[in-house]
Amino acid sequence: MNLTWLDLDTPFPPVTQALTDPPGLVAAGADLSIARLRAAYSQGIFPWFSEHEPPLWWSPDPRMVLKCDDLHLSHSLKKRLRQITRAQACGDFSIVVTVDTAFSSVIRACARSSQNGQPGTWITQEMRLAYEAWHLLGQAHSIETWLNGELVGGLYGVNLGQMFFGESMFSRADDASKIAFAHLVAFLKRNGVEWIDCQMKTAHLASLGAAVVPRADFIAHIESRVTQPDLTWRPGRLDLQGQWHPLSATP
Numbered sequence: 001m002n003l004t005w006l007d008l009d010t011p012f013p014p015v016t017q018a019l020t021d022p023p024g025l026v027a028a029g030a031d032l033s034i035a036r037l038r039a040a041y042s043q044g045i046f047p048w049f050s051e052h053e054p055p056l057w058w059s060p061d062p063r064m065v066l067k068c069d070d071l072h073l074s075h076s077l078k079k080r081l082r083q084i085t086r087a088q089a090c091g092d093f094s095i096v097v098t099v100d101t102a103f104s105s106v107i108r109a110c111a112r113s114s115q116n117g118q119p120g121t122w123i124t125q126e127m128r129l130a131y132e133a134w135h136l137l138g139q140a141h142s143i144e145t146w147l148n149g150e151l152v153g154g155l156y157g158v159n160l161g162q163m164f165f166g167e168s169m170f171s172r173a174d175d176a177s178k179i180a181f182a183h184l185v186a187f188l189k190r191n192g193v194e195w196i197d198c199q200m201k202t203a204h205l206a207s208l209g210a211a212v213v214p215r216a217d218f219i220a221h222i223e224s225r226v227t228q229p230d231l232t233w234r235p236g237r238l239d240l241q242g243q244w245h246p247l248s249a250t251p
Helices: 034-042 075-089 103-112 125-136 176-190 203-207 215-223
Strands: 004-006 025-029 056-058 063-067 095-099 140-147 150-160 163-171 195-199 211-213 236-238
Touching: 034 125, 034 150, 063 215, 075 095, 075 176, 095 176, 103 125, 103 140, 103 150, 103 163, 125 140, 125 150, 140 176, 150 176, 163 176, 176 195, 176 236, 195 215, 211 215
Parallel strands: 004 025, 163 195
Antiparallel strands: 025 056, 063 195, 063 211, 095 140, 095 236, 140 150, 150 163
């Protein structure tokens, strides 16, 4: 099967036409406009490419997803989260998790960080600028972990309807990205989101409870979710019950 090359006005081919070598490659070309990105994610496709390459568009089979009810937290992480909750109940906000307060800082940190031993160079400047623009339009979001006022971890992704598509995470302190991820899952569950797209299979994601599903099942799931109204996202603080709090509530 030949690779489909996209012009700016060429629609994506069906994901069933994705190549088997390299596996999951659907198409190449076009641009990273918001309209193109929205169309891609709505069809279970995401961009992933390096500097000096044309955009490459992927839909792997099987697909790695985290069903929010299946989130697995290690004993030590559960203990850490309980400590954070107790401390905040006593007015100690030395560790805080926020949403959409530092999107640009998060994506830039993800671009610089190493992901499971692999450099984060796939977040090219073109990618970063595209997702920062998408964030300004209200569909790309970040979750941030702060320690004594310093950004020490976080993640970002895309929300379409009742679906969240995870992109990347970073950590500068023990468990910082996992703390952000646990708060994200609580927030999504509170708002009726059942699955998080994790894109590619990794041991790190599997340790958190993510698992692979057939691409056909993934596509069927998102088709019924992305047409729903988007969640309400506002800059503020999150707690472990997925509740939003205004920043003014944080000392």
